[in-house]
Amino acid sequence: MTHMRRARGRAAVLSMLAIALLLAGCTANGDAARSPATASAAGTDLNGTVTVFAAASLTDTFTQIADAFEAEHPGVTVALSFGGSSDLATQIVEGAPADVFASANEAQMEVVTDAELAGAPVTFATNVLTVAVPADNPALVTSFADLGNVAVTTVVCAPQVPCGAATRKLENDLGVDIPAVSEENNVTDVLGKVRSGQADAGVVYVTDIARAGGDLAAVPIVGADAAINACPIAPLTDAHNPTAATAFVSYVTGTKGQAVLADAGFGTP
Amino acid sequence: MRGRTSGYVPTWLPPIAVVGALLVLMPLIAMATRVDWANVGSLVTSPSAVAALALSLRTSVAATALCVLLGVPMAVVLARVEFPLKALARTLVLVPLVLPPVVGGLALLYAFGRRGLLGGTLNLLGLDIAFSTTAVVLAQTFVALPFMVLTLESALRAQGSTYEAVASTLGARRGYTFRHVTLPLMWPALVAGTVLCFARALGEFGATITFAGSLEGVTRTVPLEIYLQREVDPDAAVALSLLLIVVALVIVGFAYRHPGSRRVK
Structure with missing residues:
Protein backbone atom coordinates (compact mmCIF):
# COMPACT_ATOMS: atom_id res chain seq x y z
CA MET A 1 0.00 0.00 0.00
CA THR A 2 2.72 2.49 1.03
CA HIS A 3 4.86 1.30 -1.85
CA MET A 4 1.97 1.80 -4.25
CA ARG A 5 1.36 5.30 -2.97
CA ARG A 6 5.03 6.23 -3.34
CA ALA A 7 5.04 4.98 -6.93
CA ARG A 8 2.02 7.12 -7.70
CA GLY A 9 3.62 10.13 -6.09
CA ARG A 10 6.76 9.59 -8.16
CA ALA A 11 4.74 9.46 -11.38
CA ALA A 12 3.10 12.71 -10.43
CA VAL A 13 6.44 14.39 -9.68
CA LEU A 14 7.90 13.07 -12.94
CA SER A 15 5.09 14.46 -15.09
CA MET A 16 5.35 17.83 -13.34
CA LEU A 17 9.10 17.79 -13.98
CA ALA A 18 8.60 16.94 -17.64
CA ILE A 19 6.29 19.90 -18.08
CA ALA A 20 8.66 22.20 -16.20
CA LEU A 21 11.46 21.09 -18.54
CA LEU A 22 9.30 21.75 -21.59
CA LEU A 23 8.55 25.26 -20.36
CA ALA A 24 12.21 25.88 -19.49
CA GLY A 25 13.15 24.72 -22.99
CA CYS A 26 10.98 27.43 -24.51
CA THR A 27 12.72 30.16 -22.50
CA ALA A 28 16.21 28.89 -23.28
CA ASN A 29 15.46 28.89 -27.03
CA GLY A 30 14.13 32.43 -26.82
CA ASP A 31 17.35 33.65 -25.20
CA ALA A 32 19.52 31.87 -27.72
CA ALA A 33 17.63 33.45 -30.61
CA ARG A 34 18.14 36.90 -29.18
CA SER A 35 21.83 36.77 -28.34
CA PRO A 36 23.31 37.49 -31.82
CA ALA A 37 21.59 40.89 -31.86
CA THR A 38 23.00 41.71 -28.41
CA ALA A 39 26.48 40.70 -29.48
CA SER A 40 26.29 42.82 -32.64
CA ALA A 41 25.71 46.00 -30.65
CA ALA A 42 29.35 45.91 -29.60
CA GLY A 43 30.56 45.94 -33.22
CA THR A 44 31.51 49.18 -34.97
CA ASP A 45 29.69 48.55 -38.26
CA LEU A 46 25.89 48.13 -38.33
CA ASN A 47 24.69 44.56 -38.22
CA GLY A 48 22.20 42.24 -36.57
CA THR A 49 18.49 42.80 -36.34
CA VAL A 50 16.74 46.05 -35.47
CA THR A 51 13.14 45.58 -34.33
CA VAL A 52 10.86 48.50 -35.19
CA PHE A 53 7.37 48.85 -33.68
CA ALA A 54 5.41 51.17 -35.95
CA ALA A 55 1.80 52.38 -36.08
CA ALA A 56 -0.45 50.56 -38.56
CA SER A 57 -0.89 53.76 -40.58
CA LEU A 58 2.84 53.61 -41.37
CA THR A 59 2.71 50.09 -42.85
CA ASP A 60 3.44 51.07 -46.47
CA THR A 61 5.91 53.89 -45.83
CA PHE A 62 7.93 52.05 -43.18
CA THR A 63 8.14 48.88 -45.28
CA GLN A 64 9.64 51.00 -48.09
CA ILE A 65 11.97 52.85 -45.72
CA ALA A 66 13.12 49.57 -44.11
CA ASP A 67 13.91 48.06 -47.52
CA ALA A 68 15.98 51.11 -48.47
CA PHE A 69 17.73 51.09 -45.08
CA GLU A 70 18.61 47.40 -45.46
CA ALA A 71 19.96 48.05 -48.97
CA GLU A 72 22.30 50.71 -47.56
CA HIS A 73 23.36 48.55 -44.60
CA PRO A 74 23.59 44.95 -45.88
CA GLY A 75 24.49 43.62 -42.42
CA VAL A 76 21.24 44.80 -40.88
CA THR A 77 17.82 43.17 -40.93
CA VAL A 78 14.86 45.39 -40.02
CA ALA A 79 12.09 43.44 -38.30
CA LEU A 80 8.86 45.45 -38.55
CA SER A 81 5.91 44.98 -36.24
CA PHE A 82 2.81 47.00 -37.11
CA GLY A 83 -0.18 47.59 -34.86
CA GLY A 84 -2.35 50.20 -33.21
CA SER A 85 -0.11 52.73 -31.45
CA SER A 86 -1.74 52.00 -28.09
CA ASP A 87 -1.28 48.22 -28.54
CA LEU A 88 2.39 48.77 -29.36
CA ALA A 89 2.89 51.16 -26.43
CA THR A 90 1.33 48.60 -24.07
CA GLN A 91 3.54 45.84 -25.47
CA ILE A 92 6.68 47.96 -25.02
CA VAL A 93 5.73 48.87 -21.42
CA GLU A 94 5.07 45.17 -20.72
CA GLY A 95 8.58 44.30 -21.91
CA ALA A 96 8.32 43.49 -25.62
CA PRO A 97 11.83 43.36 -27.19
CA ALA A 98 11.74 46.40 -29.50
CA ASP A 99 14.52 48.78 -30.57
CA VAL A 100 12.50 51.64 -32.11
CA PHE A 101 8.96 52.94 -31.58
CA ALA A 102 7.20 55.03 -34.24
CA SER A 103 3.84 56.22 -32.96
CA ALA A 104 0.93 57.69 -34.92
CA ASN A 105 0.43 60.26 -32.17
CA GLU A 106 2.13 61.98 -29.26
CA ALA A 107 -0.16 60.53 -26.57
CA GLN A 108 0.99 56.94 -27.07
CA MET A 109 4.65 57.98 -27.30
CA GLU A 110 4.14 59.66 -23.92
CA VAL A 111 3.02 56.32 -22.46
CA VAL A 112 6.46 54.94 -23.38
CA THR A 113 8.48 58.03 -22.38
CA ASP A 114 6.59 58.26 -19.06
CA ALA A 115 7.73 54.69 -18.35
CA GLU A 116 11.26 55.95 -19.12
CA LEU A 117 11.64 53.39 -21.90
CA ALA A 118 12.39 55.77 -24.76
CA GLY A 119 14.92 58.51 -25.41
CA ALA A 120 13.87 61.96 -26.63
CA PRO A 121 11.25 61.49 -29.37
CA VAL A 122 11.40 63.50 -32.61
CA THR A 123 8.44 64.36 -34.82
CA PHE A 124 9.08 62.74 -38.21
CA ALA A 125 5.76 63.44 -39.97
CA THR A 126 2.43 65.22 -39.61
CA ASN A 127 -1.02 64.35 -40.83
CA VAL A 128 -4.31 66.22 -41.29
CA LEU A 129 -7.90 65.00 -41.50
CA THR A 130 -10.07 64.62 -44.57
CA VAL A 131 -13.54 63.27 -45.35
CA ALA A 132 -13.58 59.80 -46.89
CA VAL A 133 -16.59 58.79 -49.00
CA PRO A 134 -17.31 55.67 -51.09
CA ALA A 135 -16.03 56.15 -54.67
CA ASP A 136 -19.58 56.87 -55.94
CA ASN A 137 -20.29 59.30 -53.05
CA PRO A 138 -23.96 58.21 -52.59
CA ALA A 139 -24.83 60.99 -50.13
CA LEU A 140 -23.24 63.65 -52.38
CA VAL A 141 -20.97 64.99 -49.66
CA THR A 142 -19.07 68.06 -50.85
CA SER A 143 -17.85 69.61 -47.60
CA PHE A 144 -17.11 68.93 -43.94
CA ALA A 145 -20.28 70.89 -43.08
CA ASP A 146 -22.39 68.31 -44.97
CA LEU A 147 -21.52 65.79 -42.25
CA GLY A 148 -23.72 67.79 -39.85
CA ASN A 149 -26.73 66.55 -41.82
CA VAL A 150 -28.51 63.63 -40.09
CA ALA A 151 -29.30 62.10 -43.48
CA VAL A 152 -25.58 61.51 -44.06
CA THR A 153 -24.56 58.33 -42.23
CA THR A 154 -21.19 59.39 -40.83
CA VAL A 155 -18.62 57.34 -38.90
CA VAL A 156 -15.84 58.99 -36.92
CA CYS A 157 -13.11 57.95 -34.46
CA ALA A 158 -14.08 58.05 -30.78
CA PRO A 159 -12.91 61.24 -29.00
CA GLN A 160 -10.77 59.03 -26.73
CA VAL A 161 -8.41 58.16 -29.60
CA PRO A 162 -6.20 60.69 -31.44
CA CYS A 163 -8.08 60.75 -34.77
CA GLY A 164 -11.31 61.28 -32.81
CA ALA A 165 -9.80 64.02 -30.67
CA ALA A 166 -8.67 65.78 -33.85
CA THR A 167 -12.16 65.36 -35.36
CA ARG A 168 -13.74 66.83 -32.24
CA LYS A 169 -11.36 69.80 -32.42
CA LEU A 170 -12.29 70.42 -36.07
CA GLU A 171 -16.00 70.20 -35.23
CA ASN A 172 -15.50 72.88 -32.57
CA ASP A 173 -13.26 75.10 -34.68
CA LEU A 174 -15.38 74.87 -37.84
CA GLY A 175 -18.75 74.96 -36.05
CA VAL A 176 -20.01 71.61 -37.35
CA ASP A 177 -21.81 69.13 -35.11
CA ILE A 178 -21.58 65.61 -36.56
CA PRO A 179 -24.36 63.20 -35.46
CA ALA A 180 -22.06 60.17 -35.90
CA VAL A 181 -23.71 56.72 -36.05
CA SER A 182 -20.54 55.07 -34.80
CA GLU A 183 -17.40 56.13 -32.94
CA GLU A 184 -14.66 53.71 -33.87
CA ASN A 185 -11.38 52.93 -32.12
CA ASN A 186 -9.17 53.58 -35.11
CA VAL A 187 -9.01 54.89 -38.64
CA THR A 188 -8.94 51.39 -40.12
CA ASP A 189 -12.38 50.61 -38.69
CA VAL A 190 -13.73 53.94 -40.01
CA LEU A 191 -12.32 53.15 -43.46
CA GLY A 192 -13.87 49.68 -43.36
CA LYS A 193 -17.35 51.09 -42.74
CA VAL A 194 -17.03 53.63 -45.57
CA ARG A 195 -15.41 51.27 -48.04
CA SER A 196 -18.19 48.70 -47.60
CA GLY A 197 -20.80 51.41 -48.22
CA GLN A 198 -22.26 50.82 -44.76
CA ALA A 199 -21.53 54.48 -44.00
CA ASP A 200 -21.84 57.46 -46.38
CA ALA A 201 -18.82 59.25 -44.98
CA GLY A 202 -16.01 58.96 -42.45
CA VAL A 203 -13.40 61.31 -41.04
CA VAL A 204 -9.87 59.93 -41.52
CA TYR A 205 -6.32 61.12 -42.19
CA VAL A 206 -5.30 62.32 -45.65
CA THR A 207 -2.72 59.50 -45.93
CA ASP A 208 -5.37 56.83 -45.29
CA ILE A 209 -7.15 57.60 -48.55
CA ALA A 210 -4.02 56.81 -50.54
CA ARG A 211 -3.64 53.53 -48.61
CA ALA A 212 -7.24 52.52 -49.36
CA GLY A 213 -6.77 52.40 -53.13
CA GLY A 214 -9.60 53.25 -55.53
CA ASP A 215 -12.60 52.27 -53.38
CA LEU A 216 -12.61 55.63 -51.63
CA ALA A 217 -12.65 59.28 -52.62
CA ALA A 218 -11.58 62.20 -50.47
CA VAL A 219 -13.50 65.41 -49.86
CA PRO A 220 -10.84 67.85 -48.59
CA ILE A 221 -11.64 69.80 -45.43
CA VAL A 222 -11.15 73.55 -45.73
CA GLY A 223 -9.39 74.54 -42.52
CA ALA A 224 -8.10 71.04 -41.73
CA ASP A 225 -4.84 72.63 -40.54
CA ALA A 226 -6.62 73.55 -37.30
CA ALA A 227 -6.01 69.98 -36.14
CA ILE A 228 -2.57 68.73 -37.11
CA ASN A 229 -1.48 65.33 -35.81
CA ALA A 230 2.22 64.80 -35.14
CA CYS A 231 3.92 61.38 -35.42
CA PRO A 232 6.95 60.93 -33.10
CA ILE A 233 9.72 58.34 -33.32
CA ALA A 234 12.32 57.34 -30.71
CA PRO A 235 14.96 54.67 -30.06
CA LEU A 236 14.10 52.62 -26.96
CA THR A 237 16.31 52.64 -23.88
CA ASP A 238 16.23 48.84 -23.57
CA ALA A 239 17.14 48.33 -27.24
CA HIS A 240 19.12 45.16 -27.98
CA ASN A 241 20.71 46.91 -30.94
CA PRO A 242 21.03 50.59 -29.92
CA THR A 243 23.48 51.56 -32.70
CA ALA A 244 21.21 50.30 -35.46
CA ALA A 245 18.18 51.77 -33.65
CA THR A 246 19.70 55.27 -33.67
CA ALA A 247 20.77 54.83 -37.30
CA PHE A 248 17.23 53.82 -38.31
CA VAL A 249 15.69 56.84 -36.55
CA SER A 250 18.17 59.13 -38.32
CA TYR A 251 17.27 57.49 -41.64
CA VAL A 252 13.54 58.12 -41.12
CA THR A 253 14.11 61.79 -40.20
CA GLY A 254 16.75 62.15 -42.97
CA THR A 255 16.20 63.15 -46.60
CA LYS A 256 15.47 59.66 -47.93
CA GLY A 257 12.96 58.71 -45.25
CA GLN A 258 11.25 62.08 -45.53
CA ALA A 259 10.89 61.68 -49.31
CA VAL A 260 9.02 58.37 -48.88
CA LEU A 261 6.71 59.92 -46.28
CA ALA A 262 6.04 63.01 -48.41
CA ASP A 263 5.14 60.78 -51.38
CA ALA A 264 2.51 59.06 -49.21
CA GLY A 265 0.93 62.40 -48.32
CA PHE A 266 2.44 63.02 -44.89
CA GLY A 267 3.30 66.60 -43.99
CA THR A 268 6.80 67.63 -42.94
CA PRO A 269 7.32 68.30 -39.22
CA MET B 1 -4.14 15.77 -5.53
CA VAL B 35 -7.05 46.15 -10.52
CA ASP B 36 -7.25 49.57 -8.87
CA TRP B 37 -9.33 48.14 -6.01
CA ALA B 38 -9.90 51.51 -4.29
CA ASN B 39 -11.68 52.93 -7.34
CA VAL B 40 -13.33 49.85 -8.84
CA GLY B 41 -16.76 50.98 -7.68
CA SER B 42 -16.63 54.39 -9.33
CA LEU B 43 -14.94 53.01 -12.46
CA VAL B 44 -17.68 50.45 -13.17
CA THR B 45 -20.55 52.81 -12.33
CA SER B 46 -19.51 55.60 -14.71
CA PRO B 47 -22.36 56.45 -17.12
CA SER B 48 -20.56 54.91 -20.11
CA ALA B 49 -19.82 51.70 -18.18
CA VAL B 50 -23.42 51.37 -17.02
CA ALA B 51 -24.72 52.02 -20.55
CA ALA B 52 -22.36 49.36 -21.93
CA LEU B 53 -23.33 46.80 -19.29
CA ALA B 54 -27.07 47.35 -19.81
CA LEU B 55 -26.62 47.02 -23.57
CA SER B 56 -24.50 43.88 -23.19
CA LEU B 57 -27.07 42.17 -20.97
CA ARG B 58 -29.98 43.11 -23.26
CA THR B 59 -28.27 41.99 -26.46
CA SER B 60 -26.80 38.81 -24.95
CA VAL B 61 -30.20 37.72 -23.62
CA ALA B 62 -31.79 38.39 -27.03
CA ALA B 63 -29.01 36.55 -28.86
CA THR B 64 -29.26 33.58 -26.47
CA ALA B 65 -33.04 33.41 -27.01
CA LEU B 66 -32.43 33.39 -30.78
CA CYS B 67 -29.84 30.63 -30.33
CA VAL B 68 -32.40 28.47 -28.48
CA LEU B 69 -35.11 29.23 -31.03
CA LEU B 70 -32.92 28.42 -34.04
CA GLY B 71 -30.40 26.03 -32.50
CA VAL B 72 -32.86 23.42 -31.14
CA PRO B 73 -34.46 22.70 -34.53
CA MET B 74 -31.04 22.69 -36.21
CA ALA B 75 -29.62 20.20 -33.70
CA VAL B 76 -32.68 17.93 -33.84
CA VAL B 77 -32.61 17.88 -37.64
CA LEU B 78 -28.88 17.12 -37.69
CA ALA B 79 -29.22 14.36 -35.08
CA ARG B 80 -32.48 12.73 -36.12
CA VAL B 81 -33.20 13.42 -39.80
CA GLU B 82 -31.36 11.81 -42.70
CA PHE B 83 -30.81 14.09 -45.69
CA PRO B 84 -28.29 14.45 -48.53
CA LEU B 85 -25.00 16.27 -47.81
CA LYS B 86 -25.64 16.07 -44.06
CA ALA B 87 -21.93 15.83 -43.26
CA LEU B 88 -21.36 19.04 -45.22
CA ALA B 89 -24.25 20.76 -43.44
CA ARG B 90 -22.81 19.79 -40.05
CA THR B 91 -19.40 21.21 -41.03
CA LEU B 92 -20.89 24.46 -42.32
CA VAL B 93 -22.82 25.03 -39.09
CA LEU B 94 -19.50 24.98 -37.23
CA VAL B 95 -17.79 27.51 -39.51
CA PRO B 96 -18.44 30.51 -37.20
CA LEU B 97 -16.41 28.66 -34.54
CA VAL B 98 -13.22 28.65 -36.60
CA LEU B 99 -13.80 31.93 -38.40
CA PRO B 100 -11.95 34.85 -36.79
CA PRO B 101 -14.78 37.05 -35.43
CA VAL B 102 -13.59 40.03 -37.48
CA VAL B 103 -14.00 37.93 -40.63
CA GLY B 104 -17.43 36.89 -39.34
CA GLY B 105 -18.28 40.58 -39.05
CA LEU B 106 -17.15 41.20 -42.62
CA ALA B 107 -19.22 38.24 -43.84
CA LEU B 108 -22.28 39.62 -42.03
CA LEU B 109 -21.61 43.00 -43.65
CA TYR B 110 -21.50 41.37 -47.09
CA ALA B 111 -24.80 39.60 -46.35
CA PHE B 112 -26.87 42.11 -44.39
CA GLY B 113 -24.99 45.39 -44.97
CA ARG B 114 -26.50 48.26 -46.95
CA ARG B 115 -24.67 47.05 -50.06
CA GLY B 116 -24.78 43.37 -49.07
CA LEU B 117 -26.57 40.45 -50.73
CA LEU B 118 -29.76 41.01 -48.73
CA GLY B 119 -29.24 44.74 -48.19
CA GLY B 120 -31.60 45.74 -51.01
CA THR B 121 -34.32 43.33 -49.80
CA LEU B 122 -34.03 44.57 -46.22
CA ASN B 123 -34.22 48.15 -47.48
CA LEU B 124 -37.44 47.40 -49.41
CA LEU B 125 -38.92 45.98 -46.21
CA GLY B 126 -37.99 49.24 -44.48
CA LEU B 127 -35.38 47.51 -42.33
CA ASP B 128 -32.12 49.38 -41.90
CA ILE B 129 -30.04 47.46 -39.40
CA ALA B 130 -26.82 49.35 -40.12
CA PHE B 131 -25.26 50.63 -36.86
CA SER B 132 -28.28 49.43 -34.83
CA THR B 133 -28.65 47.27 -31.73
CA THR B 134 -30.25 44.63 -34.00
CA ALA B 135 -26.91 44.34 -35.79
CA VAL B 136 -25.22 43.63 -32.44
CA VAL B 137 -27.72 40.83 -31.66
CA LEU B 138 -27.23 39.41 -35.16
CA ALA B 139 -23.44 39.36 -34.73
CA GLN B 140 -23.70 37.73 -31.30
CA THR B 141 -26.16 35.10 -32.56
CA PHE B 142 -23.91 34.31 -35.52
CA VAL B 143 -20.91 33.53 -33.32
CA ALA B 144 -22.85 31.82 -30.49
CA LEU B 145 -25.20 29.56 -32.47
CA PRO B 146 -22.65 26.78 -33.16
CA PHE B 147 -22.21 26.26 -29.40
CA MET B 148 -25.92 25.46 -29.06
CA VAL B 149 -26.06 23.18 -32.11
CA LEU B 150 -22.85 21.35 -31.21
CA THR B 151 -23.85 20.76 -27.56
CA LEU B 152 -27.39 19.60 -28.33
CA GLU B 153 -26.53 17.50 -31.33
CA SER B 154 -23.79 15.51 -29.62
CA ALA B 155 -26.07 14.89 -26.62
CA LEU B 156 -28.92 13.71 -28.86
CA ARG B 157 -26.66 11.47 -30.89
CA ALA B 158 -25.09 9.96 -27.76
CA GLN B 159 -28.54 9.11 -26.43
CA GLY B 160 -29.73 7.47 -29.63
CA SER B 161 -33.39 7.45 -30.65
CA THR B 162 -34.54 4.36 -28.67
CA TYR B 163 -36.92 6.34 -26.44
CA GLU B 164 -38.50 8.09 -29.43
CA ALA B 165 -38.88 4.72 -31.18
CA VAL B 166 -40.63 3.27 -28.13
CA ALA B 167 -42.95 6.27 -27.86
CA SER B 168 -43.77 5.92 -31.52
CA THR B 169 -44.61 2.18 -31.24
CA LEU B 170 -46.86 3.08 -28.30
CA GLY B 171 -48.80 5.33 -30.67
CA ALA B 172 -47.45 8.74 -29.73
CA ARG B 173 -47.64 11.41 -32.42
CA ARG B 174 -44.47 13.23 -33.57
CA GLY B 175 -45.31 16.48 -31.76
CA TYR B 176 -46.14 14.60 -28.55
CA THR B 177 -42.94 12.56 -28.75
CA PHE B 178 -40.87 15.73 -29.35
CA ARG B 179 -42.40 17.56 -26.37
CA HIS B 180 -42.50 14.65 -23.94
CA VAL B 181 -39.50 12.54 -24.94
CA THR B 182 -36.92 14.40 -27.07
CA LEU B 183 -37.06 17.75 -25.24
CA PRO B 184 -36.78 16.33 -21.68
CA LEU B 185 -33.92 14.09 -22.84
CA MET B 186 -31.96 17.05 -24.16
CA TRP B 187 -32.74 19.31 -21.19
CA PRO B 188 -29.29 19.18 -19.50
CA ALA B 189 -27.58 19.78 -22.84
CA LEU B 190 -30.00 22.63 -23.55
CA VAL B 191 -29.02 24.31 -20.27
CA ALA B 192 -25.32 23.81 -21.04
CA GLY B 193 -25.78 25.12 -24.59
CA THR B 194 -27.72 28.15 -23.35
CA VAL B 195 -24.97 29.02 -20.86
CA LEU B 196 -22.28 28.66 -23.53
CA CYS B 197 -24.25 30.83 -25.97
CA PHE B 198 -24.81 33.54 -23.37
CA ALA B 199 -21.13 33.54 -22.38
CA ARG B 200 -20.03 33.72 -26.02
CA ALA B 201 -22.51 36.52 -26.77
CA LEU B 202 -21.38 38.48 -23.70
CA GLY B 203 -17.73 38.30 -24.74
CA GLU B 204 -18.34 38.92 -28.45
CA PHE B 205 -16.15 41.70 -29.82
CA GLY B 206 -14.71 41.33 -33.32
CA ALA B 207 -17.88 40.67 -35.31
CA THR B 208 -19.71 43.42 -33.43
CA ILE B 209 -17.15 46.16 -34.02
CA THR B 210 -16.81 45.19 -37.69
CA PHE B 211 -20.51 44.76 -38.46
CA ALA B 212 -22.37 47.01 -36.00
CA GLY B 213 -19.90 49.77 -35.10
CA SER B 214 -19.45 51.34 -31.69
CA LEU B 215 -21.79 53.98 -30.23
CA GLU B 216 -22.61 54.40 -26.54
CA GLY B 217 -25.98 52.89 -25.61
CA VAL B 218 -26.63 51.61 -29.15
CA THR B 219 -23.83 49.29 -30.24
CA ARG B 220 -21.01 49.73 -27.70
CA THR B 221 -21.20 46.60 -25.55
CA VAL B 222 -18.87 45.96 -22.59
CA PRO B 223 -16.05 44.37 -24.66
CA LEU B 224 -16.10 47.37 -27.03
CA GLU B 225 -16.15 49.78 -24.08
CA ILE B 226 -13.16 47.95 -22.58
CA TYR B 227 -11.31 48.22 -25.90
CA LEU B 228 -12.01 51.96 -26.04
CA GLN B 229 -11.27 52.71 -22.37
CA ARG B 230 -7.94 50.95 -22.71
CA GLU B 231 -6.85 53.82 -24.98
CA VAL B 232 -7.27 56.45 -22.29
CA ASP B 233 -7.84 54.79 -18.93
CA PRO B 234 -6.37 51.29 -18.50
CA ASP B 235 -7.68 51.20 -14.90
CA ALA B 236 -11.26 51.56 -16.15
CA ALA B 237 -10.64 48.87 -18.76
CA VAL B 238 -9.33 46.44 -16.15
CA ALA B 239 -12.20 47.22 -13.75
CA LEU B 240 -14.75 46.60 -16.50
CA SER B 241 -13.03 43.35 -17.47
CA LEU B 242 -13.29 42.26 -13.85
CA LEU B 243 -16.99 43.10 -13.86
CA LEU B 244 -17.52 41.10 -17.06
CA ILE B 245 -15.74 38.10 -15.52
CA VAL B 246 -17.82 38.34 -12.33
CA VAL B 247 -21.08 38.59 -14.30
CA ALA B 248 -20.08 35.59 -16.42
CA LEU B 249 -19.03 33.51 -13.38
CA VAL B 250 -22.28 34.27 -11.53
CA ILE B 251 -24.41 33.28 -14.51
CA VAL B 252 -22.43 30.15 -15.35
CA GLY B 253 -22.32 29.11 -11.69
CA PHE B 254 -26.05 29.65 -11.31
CA ALA B 255 -26.86 27.65 -14.43
CA TYR B 256 -24.72 24.71 -13.37
CA ARG B 257 -26.09 24.67 -9.83
CA HIS B 258 -29.57 24.01 -11.23
CA PRO B 259 -28.86 21.51 -13.97
CA GLY B 260 -32.55 20.56 -14.04
CA SER B 261 -31.74 16.98 -14.92
CA ARG B 262 -35.28 15.89 -15.60
CA ARG B 263 -35.81 12.27 -16.47
CA VAL B 264 -38.20 10.60 -18.82
CA LYS B 265 -41.11 9.15 -16.91
Missing part, protein backbone atom coordinates in the same frame (compact mmCIF):
# COMPACT_ATOMS: atom_id res chain seq x y z
CA ARG B 2 -5.23 12.24 -4.59
CA GLY B 3 -8.97 12.75 -4.33
CA ARG B 4 -11.42 10.31 -2.81
CA THR B 5 -12.78 9.00 -6.09
CA SER B 6 -9.50 8.93 -8.00
CA GLY B 7 -9.43 5.12 -8.18
CA TYR B 8 -9.86 5.06 -11.95
CA VAL B 9 -7.68 8.05 -12.79
CA PRO B 10 -4.05 7.42 -13.83
CA THR B 11 -1.61 9.16 -11.44
CA TRP B 12 0.06 11.20 -14.20
CA LEU B 13 -3.22 12.81 -15.20
CA PRO B 14 -4.06 15.18 -12.30
CA PRO B 15 -0.70 17.05 -12.47
CA ILE B 16 -1.32 17.84 -16.13
CA ALA B 17 -4.81 19.00 -15.20
CA VAL B 18 -3.22 21.33 -12.65
CA VAL B 19 -0.90 22.79 -15.31
CA GLY B 20 -3.93 23.31 -17.55
CA ALA B 21 -5.78 25.02 -14.73
CA LEU B 22 -2.78 27.29 -14.08
CA LEU B 23 -2.70 28.28 -17.75
CA VAL B 24 -6.28 29.51 -17.38
CA LEU B 25 -5.90 30.98 -13.89
CA MET B 26 -2.54 32.77 -14.17
CA PRO B 27 -3.75 35.52 -16.57
CA LEU B 28 -6.83 36.04 -14.39
CA ILE B 29 -4.72 36.30 -11.25
CA ALA B 30 -2.31 38.63 -13.05
CA MET B 31 -5.24 40.81 -14.06
CA ALA B 32 -6.51 40.90 -10.49
CA THR B 33 -3.13 42.30 -9.43
CA ARG B 34 -3.62 45.23 -11.82
